[in-house]
Amino acid sequence: MTFTWTAHRFAGGALALDVANSVILRAETEKSVDRFAASEQIDSFCEAAILLSGERDVFPALLPPTSANRQSLIDLREATDRYFRTLIADGLDDDGALADLLTASANALRNAPNKHSLESSTARSVLGLLAGPDRERIRICGNCGWLFLDRSKNRSRIWCDMAVCGNRQKAAKHYRRKKETAL
Secondary structure, three states: OOOOOOHHHHOOOOHHHHHHOOEEOOOOOOOOEEOOOOHHHHHHHHHHHHHHOOOOOOOOOOEOOOOOOHHHHHHHHHHHHHHHHHHHHOOOOOHHHHHHHHHHHHHHHHHOOOOOEHHHHHHHHHHHHHHOHHHHHEEEOOOOOOEEEOOOOOOOOOOOOHHHHHHHHHHHHHHHHHHHHHO
16 A cells, blocks of 8 residues: 655654654554555655655655664654653653663664664654653644644644644534534
8 A cells, every 4th residue: 555645744743753653543453554564655755754854954865774674663663652652641751661762773773774764863863852852842643643743832732733633623523513502
């Protein structure tokens, strides 16, 4: 299955979060879709991320992982999602999840063929999120469940993308209100 990488698919605001969000409907295993299941999708992700990622200025070139390093990228993606999701949803800074994330980042950096590879760039993005002020701004979208950076002034954003997820939530709320008043 092929996918189109649109601006909405890069609503995370950081390369590491966009990579983590490459699994659609992660919480619903029967509906879940891994957009990195096919290597050509990772290739097209790299091409799109250069244009659409929130960190395109930091990572102006992205090369797909070699077949030998593909698992390293997937391990990093899963460790990133697990750590930040636990941190945000449960309010826990889980040492085990952090250790897994740091190990996956180190493996990606150690085994990457160069600094422009997707796995190396993703690892550097993760480390930037861990060490920088943006760590406190990571949220989980109230509609799709993706991880995203809340860069609003009052830190009150609840959707990864107002044009897609925010609109869907508002439309659903409007539909529910209309239905209740009709009864």
